[in-house]
Amino acid sequence: MKIIHTADWHIGQRLHERSRLDEHKHFLDWLLETIQKREVDLLLVSGDIFDTFLPSAAATNHYYQFLYRLSNETETSAVIIAGNHDSAEHLEAPREFLKMGRIHVIGVATKPAKCVFSFPSANPRVVVAAVPYIRSESDLRHLSYETEAERSERYREWLKAFYADCVACMPAELPKILMGHLFVQGGHVGDSERNIQIGGATAIRASDFPEGVNYVALGHLHRPQTIKDAAYPIRYSGSPIPLRFNETGYSKKIHLLEFSDDGLLVRDEDIKVRVFKELCTVEGDEDSILWEAQTGAWDSKYIQVKLKLDKPKVGIGDEIRQAFSERGGEVLSVEIEVPEVKPGPPISVEEMERPEKIFAQFHKEKFDQLPDETLAQTFSELVQLVEEM
Numbered sequence: 001m002k003i004i005h006t007a008d009w010h011i012g013q014r015l016h017e018r019s020r021l022d023e024h025k026h027f028l029d030w031l032l033e034t035i036q037k038r039e040v041d042l043l044l045v046s047g048d049i050f051d052t053f054l055p056s057a058a059a060t061n062h063y064y065q066f067l068y069r070l071s072n073e074t075e076t077s078a079v080i081i082a083g084n085h086d087s088a089e090h091l092e093a094p095r096e097f098l099k100m101g102r103i104h105v106i107g108v109a110t111k112p113a114k115c116v117f118s119f120p121s122a123n124p125r126v127v128v129a130a131v132p133y134i135r136s137e138s139d140l141r142h143l144s145y146e147t148e149a150e151r152s153e154r155y156r157e158w159l160k161a162f163y164a165d166c167v168a169c170m171p172a173e174l175p176k177i178l179m180g181h182l183f184v185q186g187g188h189v190g191d192s193e194r195n196i197q198i199g200g201a202t203a204i205r206a207s208d209f210p211e212g213v214n215y216v217a218l219g220h221l222h223r224p225q226t227i228k229d230a231a232y233p234i235r236y237s238g239s240p241i242p243l244r245f246n247e248t249g250y251s252k253k254i255h256l257l258e259f260s261d262d263g264l265l266v267r268d269e270d271i272k273v274r275v276f277k278e279l280c281t282v283e284g285d286e287d288s289i290l291w292e293a294q295t296g297a298w299d300s301k302y303i304q305v306k307l308k309l310d311k312p313k314v315g316i317g318d319e320i321r322q323a324f325s326e327r328g329g330e331v332l333s334v335e336i337e338v339p340e341v342k343p344g345p346p347i348s349v350e351e352m353e354r355p356e357k358i359f360a361q362f363h364k365e366k367f368d369q370l371p372d373e374t375l376a377q378t379f380s381e382l383v384q385l386v387e388e389m
């Protein structure tokens with residue numbers, strides 16, 4: 001029984017307004033290919049399918065095209081849960097219809113028994129509990145007298161009990177996989193995960209998962225990682241594409257598990273996701289960045305520029321964008337860092353300069369020249385207006 005665990009697709013995500021749909025399309029094609037090549041029986045997607053509650057038509061289309069192909073071109077089954085970015089209700093709406101294609105979607109956790117699925121259905125060899133993201137505001141009853149700490153604790157207890165109830169519904173002899181979209185204490189948080197905690201310190205602990213489980217397939221954290229010191233693998237697959245420029249120092253992954261016929265985990269393999277688009281960060285002063293732009297290999301890369309300047313310079317952003325684009329790179333963001341001008345000692349009213357003079361000095365410092373006549377005139381009129389008020 002071969003199983004792939006992935007999560008946090010975030011289809012429809014934009015990076016500095018740049019659509020990522022091409023990358024998602026490549027990823028989903030690659031995933032389907034991998035499923036076919038490795039003869040995978042079951043696909044687990046642990047939440048954050050989409051980036052937003054109401055994904056665009058194009059994003060929705062990519063998702064359903066993939067499911068259609070999975071159902072038609074393979075024998076693979078799938079279990080999909082909603083994450084915090086998904087609308088649980090929207091994701092779940094076509095549930096009955098998707099079941100016809102061996103695809104099981106759980107958006108809202110109702111009863112533990114409804115979250116438990118065995119595969120293959122005719123002759124089960126593995127059992128999965130699909131527990132979607134739990135919203136403290138709607139899934140747990142709101143109690144107005146509760147402190148945040150109490151609420152966090154109640155969230156933890158609720159999840160702990162729900163997982164235990166799921167396991168109680170599972171046939172004892174089958175390998176057990178739990179799915180979830182949540183934060184486990186000890187996990188490494190990047191900065192592209194939104195609402196990582198509810199009400200402050202909400203995290204569940206590795207020891208909160210029940211005994212007798214074989215694998216926990218998690219979503220929520222975007223860096224692939226396994227929680228330390230747990231009795232069995234509790235793992236985040238991470239997002240398949242880097243969602244921010246700072247998610248680039250490591251490989252993106254999906255996980256391939258294999259259970260033998262007698263229920264042992266005989267394979268636990270990382271598969272690196274192909275890089276569909278490289279994200280790069282270039283830092284330095286104007287000269288070094290322009291030199292890098294003119295000499296580096298930037299073809300079809302997305303670039304973030306962090307530029308250090310002594311003083312602001314009009315049009316530098318465009319100049320940099322142009323330089324990279326001449327070598328095929330696309331600059332998505334230019335952050336400019338200018339040293340802060342320290343304010344001088346305070347001066348008395350008698351010593352104060354006329355506003356026109358201060359403005360002229362300010363302009364000279366900022367743009368290296370005095371304001372032109374029109375601007376100086378306009379400013380002086382403004383001052384006059386204020387003084388006459």
Ligand SMILES: [Mn+2]
Pocket residue numbers: 008048083085193194220221
């Ligand atoms: Mn996510």
